[in-house]
Amino acid sequence: MVTEQKLDGKHVAFLFTDGVEQTELIAPLAAARAAGADTALVSLEQGPVQMFNHLDKAETIDAALAVKDTEAASFDALVLPGGVANPDALRRDPDAVRFIGGFFEDNKPVGAICHAPWTLVEADVLHGRTLTSWPSLKTDIENAGGHWVDENVHVDGGLISSRKPDDLPAFCSTILESFAQEPAHVGHA
Amino acid sequence: MVTEQKLDGKHVAFLFTDGVEQTELIAPLAAARAAGADTALVSLEQGPVQMFNHLDKAETIDAALAVKDTEAASFDALVLPGGVANPDALRRDPDAVRFIGGFFEDNKPVGAICHAPWTLVEADVLHGRTLTSWPSLKTDIENAGGHWVDENVHVDGGLISSRKPDDLPAFCSTILESFAQEPAHVGHA
Numbered sequence: 001m002v003t004e005q006k007l008d009g010k011h012v013a014f015l016f017t018d019g020v021e022q023t024e025l026i027a028p029l030a031a032a033r034a035a036g037a038d039t040a041l042v043s044l045e046q047g048p049v050q051m052f053n054h055l056d057k058a059e060t061i062d063a064a065l066a067v068k069d070t071e072a073a074s075f076d077a078l079v080l081p082g083g084v085a086n087p088d089a090l091r092r093d094p095d096a097v098r099f100i101g102g103f104f105e106d107n108k109p110v111g112a113i114c115h116a117p118w119t120l121v122e123a124d125v126l127h128g129r130t131l132t133s134w135p136s137l138k139t140d141i142e143n144a145g146g147h148w149v150d151e152n153v154h155v156d157g158g159l160i161s162s163r164k165p166d167d168l169p170a171f172c173s174t175i176l177e178s179f180a181q182e183p184a185h186v187g188h189a
Numbered sequence: 190m191v192t193e194q195k196l197d198g199k200h201v202a203f204l205f206t207d208g209v210e211q212t213e214l215i216a217p218l219a220a221a222r223a224a225g226a227d228t229a230l231v232s233l234e235q236g237p238v239q240m241f242n243h244l245d246k247a248e249t250i251d252a253a254l255a256v257k258d259t260e261a262a263s264f265d266a267l268v269l270p271g272g273v274a275n276p277d278a279l280r281r282d283p284d285a286v287r288f289i290g291g292f293f294e295d296n297k298p299v300g301a302i303c304h305a306p307w308t309l310v311e312a313d314v315l316h317g318r319t320l321t322s323w324p325s326l327k328t329d330i331e332n333a334g335g336h337w338v339d340e341n342v343h344v345d346g347g348l349i350s351s352r353k354p355d356d357l358p359a360f361c362s363t364i365l366e367s368f369a370q371e372p373a374h375v376g377h378a
Contacts, residue, residue, distance in 0.1 A: 143332035
């Protein structure tokens with residue numbers, strides 16, 4: 001991918017756990033690094049995390065930070081990859097939910113793809129927001145006060161959302177564009 | 190398991206797809222068969238379904254019926270096993286959601302364990318009902334109008350719910366007890 005966005009000096013967190021869809025982590029991670037961002041791999045614990053290709057185990061990747069030991073204040077932006085089991089586990093962890101909520105409190109941009117918005121339901125940040133997701137989450141998002149749309153990428157203030165791996169080109173270019181702006185410019189209206 | 194319940198002449202459907210938690214399908218299936226029930230394995234399509242032990246692939250099992258070709262009227266009771274990817278896929282299928290909703294319209298008993306209640310959220314049958322589930326679903330259930338409790342098994346009219354594989358002994362004995370009653374006795378109050 002050729003990117004014109006520059007993320008030099010930006011600190012971008014990626015939060016995920018076992019079950020994360022490999023391509024939804026690796027593609028945005030590569031894009032952010034290529035744009036010059038400092039990236040941090042955050043999980044429930046430090047150490048290896050099992051990635052998946054849908055229902056098949058894929059590679060493992062090492063998380064450098066446990067979410068309980070960090071906070072949104074240490075970063076400029078957050079990426080939440082999907083994979084059905086990943087957000088299902090993250091949403092049960094109060095530290096993960098607090099970490100995610102901190103980006104919304106601080107009006108820092110958040111990219112969420114596929115099943116990731118279950119954690120946004122849990123953080124109770126969807127009231128009045130418009131987003132897309134893997135379509136199975138539509139009802140859960142609407143029941144949480146969000147407005148669901150079927151688009152390859154949707155931007156609502158600082159929340160950038162996409163549906164699935166096929167949307168990754170649009171997702172990656174849009175999060176880079178958002179992350180390159182100053183936080184004050186991308187807060188939720 | 191020794192059961193004193195008799196399900197002779199009862200037709201019990203089990204609805205599931207790839208990702209179903211193996212023990213949450215096999216244990217209630219064995220219990221229903223041991224009690225004399227006629228059991229039907231129903232999935233999105235006829236043929237092999239990939240069961241899981243949490244994130245590990247387990248055995249496959251053949252579904253005899255596609256959900257689009259059947260209806261609640263053909264059965265006396267329904268069992269919905271868990272496994273995170275299973276109800277996430279079922280809820281996207283309108284025939285599966287319609288099939289499940291039919292049991293509630295007809296006041297026929299339904300047993301749901303673990304992640305299965307996502308399909309009940311989708312069928313919009315949880316308003317005013319009390320149930321338990323895998324704890325990650327608590328917020329989705331409450332946002333859908335249900336009341337969530339943390340119990341190994343909970344009975345609300347014809348809805349029998351449990352949290353996880355450890356609850357299977359209580360779940361299996363309770364669904365047999367409910368299924369053995371006449372439908373008119375187990376409808377939602």
